[in-house]
Amino acid sequence: MTKSKSAKPVKAKSAGAKPRQPDVTRRNILDAALVEFAAKGLAGARVDEIAARSGSNKRMIYEYFGNKEGLWLTVLENAYTRMREEEHAIDVARMKPEEGMRYLMEFNFKFCSRNPEFIALLNAENLHKASYLKDSKKIRELYTPLLVVITDLLQRGQKEGVFRKNVDPVELYTTIAALGFFYFSNIHTLSTIFGRNLLSAKQQKIRLDHSMEVVLGFLRP
Structure with a gap:
């Protein structure tokens, strides 16, 4: 009984974390973009660098923000x-x-x-x-x-x-x-x-x- 009771919170926690993951990814992208844009401006900033810095990928950036200009505005x-x-x-x-x-x-x-x-x-x-x-x-x-x-x-x-x-x-x-x-x-x-x-x-x-x-x-x- 002790094992079954301890197992339930673990499952609930991992299940509850999944919906928040997109928010974490989006936040990481924005944090990385702030650094890249501040250092290089819109023209000089590279989406590849933002993706690498955020631990994401270009596909996710375009999915969330449309393009580099949309990310800049956000x-x-x-x-x-x-x-x-x-x-x-x-x-x-x-x-x-x-x-x-x-x-x-x-x-x-x-x-x-x-x-x-x-x-x-x-x-x-x-x-x-x-x-x-x-x-x-x-x-x-x-x-x-x-x-x-x-x-x-x-x-x-x-x-x-x-x-x-x-x-x-x-x-x-x-x-x-x-x-x-x-x-x-x-x-x-x-x-x-x-x-x-x-x-x-x-x-x-x-x-x-x-x-x-x-x-x-x-x-x-």
Whole structure:
């Protein structure tokens, strides 16, 4: 009886693992594609390399994503989705206006610092003039909640007298994003030009503090 009882969980576990295997394969392909695309861009990336890195094969990649361009778009969407999900992990609506704005700026800056692959993907897609991202059915939906959060912070800040009036949330977010993106997308050239290691923790903190003062200084009435 003891043997028969122990055998049942083993069978149930192995049977239950099979439906999840396609998800694992798909995830492995996406992880491998992120590395390959970030390093070589869309044109330079090779499906053979992605298949080898993911432990899959080209047939599976084409079955899941259609072609290399479809895989590229999925990797892009996943990168944006991950950023938004991490950003929304904190309930900014419960923060005071200045605190919430500081959080958004700090998150954006540190996300760029932690994810150089994200910078590389965006640089590559901009070279293509966002021709692939334009086909995305979800990218704008990802940013709508963010604009709602920023608008709420601005409105509450205006009522409390800590923010100026008539600030466009899209323009403000573009500025916040630029302060982090430009720094890290040009980190090596800037470090060389100015003779500073701008990747060091000290220099990153200096830059983040400066960026916050620039934005908050603009927002003050």
